[in-house]
Ligand code: SF4
């Protein structure tokens with residue numbers, strides 16, 4: 027499937043430029059929700075730990091889950107092994123993604139045996155997709171809870187805990203491999219969940235915040251699992267969105283990323299996504315607004331105009347195309363042609379100065395000919411994306427594309443992917459060099475990974491920039507000149523120096 031929101035899928039590769047990820051976006055754990063430093067071992071309260079896989083929607087959900095457990099009086103655990111409640115927030119984007127999570131979960135069998143009161147739960151897209159099957163197959167799991175259950179998770183955990191205690195009281199020989207009680211399964215799709223807003227701050231909050239404004243998908247592209255894991259489209263009412271955005275800014279957020287499987291399909295009665303951009307733009311103290319992922323057909327002129335006229339939307343648009351060949355787009359059920367897409371790109375660039383674009387591209391979809399693939403290369407040359415999320419097709423159980431004949435050899439798919447990556451790498455290099463010498467604004471996000479004394483941030487086009495040691499703090503907006511570029515990261519030379527940069 028294509029990742030609607032950029033996941034860390036194993037086949038997905040990201041080439042340079044103003045990338046979302048600094049790590050290469052491989053399928054991997056993308057983090058725990060709480061900082062271990064903030065967890066106190068002496069705390070007598072029950073503790074929780076959330077390990078997150080997948081896309082930004084899952085990251086947001088994990089923060090929401092953490093806020094619910096904090097609200098209920100739990101404390102963050104310093105590591106997964108010591109947690110009383112250990113949750114894996116999972117991704118179903120590919121079979122490999124699921125297999126790795128299963129292996130990780132099974133590795134906790136020994137920990138569970140030593141800590142019988144631990145509740146081990148699977149949440150997220152895998153839980154939603156597999157439900158009872160997952161509970162039956164993974165014996166170490168106590169709870170399988172789908173993507174719309176997070177408000178109730180503490181209660182579900184307590185329910186399961188009581189059941190397990192009762193089972194253990196009846197059978198002292200109880201063990202995970204041979205437990206008498208099945209996992210508790212909760213996978214309803216509940217529109218109300220989408221409206222839940224995060225009221226309790228989580229310790230991990232910083233200048234960059236995510237805010238889910240809609241979930242689900244009605245589009246059913248033939249390769250994609252998401253409509254089956256996230257249900258139909260549901261939008262959060264605009265007042266809730268603005269309220270949550272205001273709270274995030276009050277707690278230190280400078281940039282908010284609005285999230286949704288098709289974020290620009292958001293609606294609230296007569297209001298559309300462009301109206302929402304205008305409303306969030308007016309949140310006092312917000313500096314930057316970004317959104318992902320978009321559905322091309324819903325990218326109206328009104329959205330481009332809202333981006334152009336508002337202060338906070340950044341000059342970066344994720345505009346997924348998947349293929350540069352009409353026959354392939356048709357089989358994917360993407361509902362647009364290449365020509366239509368190119369006209370949209372033209373319009374966006376005409377309205378939004380300095381706009382950089384990113385996209386998702388899949389090679390080797392069933393029936394893709396060499397000519398189709400060449401058309402994709404032509405599209406990439408024409409649009410000149412600053413970033414591409416590229417991957418090769420593999421069938422996903424339960425999606426309509428599995429009924430198409432997938433007879434292109436894997437080696438050929440891999441060859442096409444390599445050629446596409448090489449082309450994209452060259453284009454990104456050109457774009458990065460073209461921008462050397464520009465004076466830009468950088469929002470400092472965090473210390474750089476290589477040298478924590480060097481602040482790391484991004485421009486309004488999401489170019490990555492490292493600043494001189496101790497020159498700024500997370501949340502600072504700094505004007506810099508983009509000097510040399512190494513890999514896909516610039517060095518930024520501050521154009522003003524002042525007391526506020528001196529640590
Ligand atoms: Fe999947 Fe929906 Fe995006 Fe299509 S539009 S790729 S079905 S999430």
Ligand code: F3S
Pocket residue numbers: 029030031032033079080081082083084116117118119150151251252255256
């Ligand atoms: Fe995201 Fe993976 Fe689900 S990409 S929506 S966590 S299938």
